[in-house]
Amino acid sequence: MKKLNELFNDKEKKKLKPLIFLSCICILGLIAIYLMPQNKKQTDVSTDVKVQNLTEEKVKEDLESKLTKILSKINKAGDVDVMITFESSEEIVPAYNSNITTETTKEQDSSGGERTTTSSTENKTMITSNSNEPVVLKTSEAKIKGVIVVASGASDPTVKELLYDAVKTSLQISGHQVEIYEK
Known part of the structure; x- marks a missing residue:
């Protein structure tokens, strides 16, 4: 390979140095821009998922606790433990104001050709209440996959049937979706 001195004269070398320096700065800037939003998105998404998982776990624990409490009040049920599994989580559908704008442009060139361009934009804004909470159109409850009840009184068929029906x-x-076992 030829050396840099052989390929370029002194005048060309002076022009080349600032271009190389500027290219390096641009490449470093692009890398920094690319990496910064990606890390923020991943952090935001993982935080949202953690909050959602904590909320779902709390709902599950509350429901299990309430069911355990009420089932243990059944005559002769004894000590009761409950486990609930969910197929899907709660879904909340917020209300949106939607504005769709459509623009059509017709152009003709000098040779008589015609071109029509149509562009459409949609602007969605979530509707919030006075306290900045989203207005909810619909809430779908979490779908239960199955329930296991373990009770000390489940050896009695009558108690087992009462627990099952409850x-x-x-x-x-x-x-x-319901299984009752003896403790």
Whole structure:
């Protein structure tokens, strides 16, 4: 390979140094811009997921606690433990104001050709209340996959049937989703 001195004369070298320096700065700037938003997005998403998981876990624990409390009040049920598994989490659908703008442009060139361009933009804004809380259109409850109840009184078929019916009624689920076991 030829050396740099052989390829360029002194005048060309003087022009080349600032270009190389500027290129390096641009490349470093692009790398920094690319990395900064990506890290922020990942942090925001992981924080949102953690908050959502904590909320879902609290809802699950509250429901299990309430069910345990009510089932233990059934005559001869004894000590009761409950576990609930969910198929899906709660879904909240907020209200939005939506504004759709459509613009059509027709152009003709000198040879008689015609071109039509249509562009459409949609602007969605979440509707909030006076306290800046989103207005909710619909809330879908978390879907229960199954329930296990372990009770010391479940050896008695009558108590087992009462526990079984109480779980189905309180959670509004099918019988195949409920299992009652003896402690």
